[in-house]
Amino acid sequence: MFYNRQRLHSALGYVSPAEYGRRDRAAGSVVQCPRNRGQAQCQQRTPCAKVPPGKGVQRMSNVSGSVRLRPTRIGLLVRPSQTNHQLIRQFLRLCACLWGGRYNPIIPVARTLPSEWARRLPRNTSGHDLADGYIDFFEPDVFVEAEPGLAQELGIVSERHLERRVVPLSEFILKRETRAPDFAFGLNIFDVYQHRYDHELQFVRRHSPTFAAFEKAHSNHAFFELVFGVLPTQKDIAYIGKGYIDAFQPKLLVPTPESAIEALRARHGTPLSVTHFAIDRESGSHSDVTIYFFDSSKTIDVIDFWNLGLWKMNLIPVEISWARTFAPFLLDVIKKNYRPIPGNAFGTMHTTHVEFGRSISNSAARAAASLLRGVPDGAVGYSLEYVQPFWAKHYSRMVTRPRPVRLTSAEEDFETTVDSDATFVTVPSLAPEFAQRFGAGENHARWSNVIRISSLTDVQERAPIYPTNVRNADYPRISFGSTGGIVTREGFVFPQQHMRLRNSLNLKRHQDAVIGWLKTRAIEAEVSSAGRNAEQVVRSQGGLGSNILAHEGTLQLLDRMAKTVHESKDGTAAQFPDRTARISDWKEVVGRRREELPRIALSDFTDRNIIRLGVAVSCPRCEQENWYDLNRVDYLLQCERCLGEYNFPQGDLRFGEQDWRFRVVGPFSLPNFAHGAYSTALTLRVLFSGTMTRATMTWSPGLNLKRGGVAREVDFVAWYCEDRLVSHEREPAVVFGETKSFGSDAFQAKDVARMRELGEWFPGSFLMLSTLKRQISPEEKNRLQRLARWARVPRKDGTPRAWVIVLTGNELFFTWSVGHTWKELGGKHAQVAEREGTHLGDLATLSDLTQQLYLDMPSLESDLGRRHRWRRSPARREG
Ligand SMILES: [Zn+2]
Known part of the structure; x- marks a missing residue:
């Protein structure tokens, strides 16, 4: 497929990133001042004010940032009805077959909000608001649809160029002619089994099993899929289950409350825990132990518990109907956890939290809580109240909200140089070393790279941030060619198909990025003439952070020097050219500013082409004081007013500061x-x-x-x-x-x-x-x-x-x-x-x-x- 992709590119007229790079370099980086029309190189430190935005001057800029490798995040879209319980369990079993599969969110797409989820939400929250909240919170890379139409219902664009972002659950398993069936998204966990077998396990004595497996699922509780992972039974992917057994020689258990406790107590490795292989998990919330009672025969609790694990760590799951059997185990957990917090001078202790699923009634919750008596006071805290849903927004942006567990398998910093005119930045890619080099052809999202830009020297030129586009990645298109990158709060996410391909990050120019985005909101936009002036002013002053103009006296002086426009009653306007200012006026203003900014100098204004020095000469005929720019001063001069010619008064100058005057340049000469x-x-x-x-x-x-x-x-x-x-x-x-x-x-x-x-x-x-x-x-x-x-x-x-x-x-x-x-x-x-x-x-x-x-x-x-x-x-x- 790798080669096919290249063929495809050339067929579509794409130019490879490397080729683009060569073209850019060939264009050279000679700094040529457009005002001088190539006669000489511009000697100025900053380009002069007449440079059209983004054109004419080519500069190299440094881009630095980081690339992070993590598993593909696959979101399941499903109606949260009780009839879909089986369907969700099917997805959970697939998650046990995917690298990082435990972190694939379930997104409930309800027409009306189930009452269990309505609590602690604004009154008119709809089913779609809920789904939108989940999508914004988890930001999946790709989606799996339990039934057709759910993605469309949420405004998710499913097809991008040649790649699918949404796949029906029924087509998630890809059958292939020559090789074993694989998946539409994500990395097959079989690669991990193989790697671990080759590198670790075959040398270890495997008599005392540290791994467990549940061969069958429980008849009506999803508990085992949720907590341990149940090996697949479908014929097509049964080889994965066999692979687990071959690699780990697990203890085979039947799904009962007792065996669940055994697996939890012994901390056995399980199909689900193996999916965390080579992943560093960083929780966004505090990490005290939470005992979570829920009813895994209820769809709503299944979805809640699964998603809870995506942002909260250290969960001890308890099936509510097995609470009595679990009680001794839970009491042990609570007692063991009740210990001083290391380094805390006040003797504060770790406590265990107890929470209940939203389907659990008050009386059932109280009955379960009563089983946990007999532990020291303060060892356990109960949340009987419903907490505000994790995804809900809050009007105060200062309130810390939960965030998903951050997964990192590898991370690398990069620093690279690009021509200012290059269309994209080439960023290294990271791949899991245990992955098979090639995956199924149709699977373009085996794992993901998350790119973050930490600094960009041409920050005036290239836009470093964009609004997120998880639903429709068509704008902004941040990736080159057909690889579908998306913009998320995490950074720029690039789903990956193969090893050793580089990421081409397309960072647009500031204006283009904004204008293009407005277009997606059905707004046509173009830069106004005021906008062009403002842009030139920002450019001349030396970027957004420059403080050169941040002074009232400076602005008043500049404005006194600007053109004046007089409008008469009949609407005609007379324009008078800009005026000059004495050197002493400028010295006075700069002197005043020195008290606050000791390093500010008059040259800051001349170097940036805000003002320009010239010679002031009076016309001997009409006494008009003319101003001549240094390029125009000559032995023979022409008067601006009477147009008469006269000789430069070589002997009659004042031979002092009074002979020189400043004038404003470019946009600085505009009035008001x-x-x-x-x-x-x-x-x-x-x-x-x-x-x-x-x-x-x-x-x-x-x-x-x-x-x-x-x-x-x-x-x-x-x-x-x-x-x-x-x-x-x-x-x-x-x-x-x-x-x-x-x-x-x-x-x-x-x-x-x-x-x-x-x-x-x-x-x-x-x-x-x-x-x-x-x-x-x-x-x-x-x-x-x-x-x-x-x-x-x-x-x-x-x-x-x-x-x-x-x-x-x-x-x-x-x-x-x-x-x-x-x-x-x-x-x-x-x-x-x-x-x-x-x-x-x-x-x-x-x-x-x-x-x-x-x-x-x-x-x-x-x-x-x-x-x-x-x-x-x-x-x-x-x-
Ligand atoms: Zn004159």
């Missing part, structure tokens, strides 16, 4: 604070580096949006993540910006309405409204308050409609960090900044605090906590 570009650049700077941790961001400058017949403008769009090295794995926040300069009535009704509309188009997004002013007028405040109140209304899942963030000059002109500036401002600002746990890198917090500071709103916590009513948690049913 570069048409709002300064405000946009400074707002993006707050996002990018306003907090102590540096954010990872994908951004687009101003866009004209068109949705249906409606046209709207936005000043920037960004996807934002707090520093990914530190923060939990989280979906990027979507941010829309409306940025204003110093205008007295800056936020007008139409601006606020437009932002609200964006909030309606993109529920859950962040609406950032900013101004260079320090004060917001009462009228503006009124309008913004209305917007903020609208945004705070909780949606169905309990999270707000949108998050309004208001920024003023206080934030936009920050020196070290927004928090630091707030502390210096004193008063209310200092109060919120000094509050414990205030972390402004979390945009929800920034939203909350800026609304309190500038709009006098109550805290989000008090407001939402009041508005948001959780479905009551009723006592367990009696029965």
Whole structure:
């Protein structure tokens, strides 16, 4: 198949990654300044302002990150009905035949939410909300459908190019002509058996069995499939069961409560535990021992217990109907576990938690709990109450939510260099060393590589993060050719088919990434002229984090130098060229800034082509003071006003600083604070580096949006993540910006309405409204308050409609960090900044605090906590 794939590529006109690399290198990396049209190499440290975005200048950039090897995560889509109990057991048996199979989630697709799952959820949660919650929580690489149509019902696109992401459960076993049957997804555990037999077990005395196997399943309880794994009995894959017996010579047990206890007590290896081979499991939640009573004859409990094991470790499973038989074993577990926590000075002890499945009635739970009497006080804690479902979202982003167990079989850091113009980044791939080199041809997802980018030097060019696309991986297409990569909170996931293929990661340009994504939301977008200016300003200032423009006096001076436009009553506009500024004016501004930024220099502005030095000469005829750029100064000069020619006054200069003057360049010459570009650049700077941790961001400058017949403008769009090295794995926040300069009535009704509309188009997004002013007028405040109140209304899942963030000059002109500036401002600002746990890198917090500071709103916590009513948690049913 490997060779077929290459043939296929050439047939489709694909160019191999290696070939692309060669082409890019052949294009060379000579830095040629487009302004000079190839006459000479540009000597400037940064490209001049006239460079069109992404073109003209080729640079090499460094990309570094990590690749992680883990098993393929296969999600089963199934209706959670009691009649599907057998079908789910069939899937569980297949999981025992797959590497990492214990970590394949079961996703219940219910039309209406079963009452057992409705508790502690917002009232109107639907069956599909539940399925969506599970998908967002587990983010499966591929799906198996218990019946046709379930994937489509959830909006999962099943076919990608030539590869399937969804396979019917009935077709999961692939029959092959020349070799033994294999699977549609995942790595056959037979490879592990073989490897362990070859490398470890054949040399070991195998008389005292440390492995066990249950040859048959229990007639009506799924307990053995869930806890130990039951060997397959289907004819096609019976060879796998035989392989287990040959490799491990297990003790063969019949499925009874007693044998279950024996296997748990002796910690026998089982078909399911062998699927963890060579996998390091890291739990996202605390790891105290939990005894879990459930009814494995009930579909709902089967699904719950199986999925519980995907995010919680150290579970002791107990079939409720066998509770009496299990009791002595459980008492031993509790007593053994009741020991001091190592290194804890207060003598705190480990305790055992006891939880009950959602199908267990209150009286049954109490009866089971009564069996555990006679242990020391405090050795065991019961959760009779229903806990909030693990997948449910919470309006406070600061609340720690469970996360799935992180599986790692191998991990490697990489560092690579790419041309800025190369279409993709080549990243090494990792494969399990025990895997057969080639799998079944149709199985393109035998294992997965998870790629994370930790640094990207051309961060201005290439977008490092994207919204997740687990349901439809068509956008963004992050992989090259037909291998279907997906974007998840874990990173970029590349399902793998063979060993020793490299991953080609297609990182789009910032704007293209955003515009393409908007297109998938039925919005046509193009960069606006304001957007182009803002982009040039960001580029010239030296990237998003540059502080060169973050100073009111500097912006005022730049604006005084800009062009002026006078509009007369009849609508005609007269434009006056930009003015010059004295060197002393600039020295004065830079001098003032030195108090805070000792290293700032006038050359920071000239090197970045913000201002340019020229010679000021008065025309002897009309006395107009002309300004000549150093390229244009000559012995014979032409006057700008009277157009007369005159000689350079070689003897009549003042021979001092007065002969020289600065002028603004490119976008900096535009009136009205570069048409709002300064405000946009400074707002993006707050996002990018306003907090102590540096954010990872994908951004687009101003866009004209068109949705249906409606046209709207936005000043920037960004996807934002707090520093990914530190923060939990989280979906990027979507941010829309409306940025204003110093205008007295800056936020007008139409601006606020437009932002609200964006909030309606993109529920859950962040609406950032900013101004260079320090004060917001009462009228503006009124309008913004209305917007903020609208945004705070909780949606169905309990999270707000949108998050309004208001920024003023206080934030936009920050020196070290927004928090630091707030502390210096004193008063209310200092109060919120000094509050414990205030972390402004979390945009929800920034939203909350800026609304309190500038709009006098109550805290989000008090407001939402009041508005948001959780479905009551009723006592367990009696029965
Ligand atoms: Zn003149």
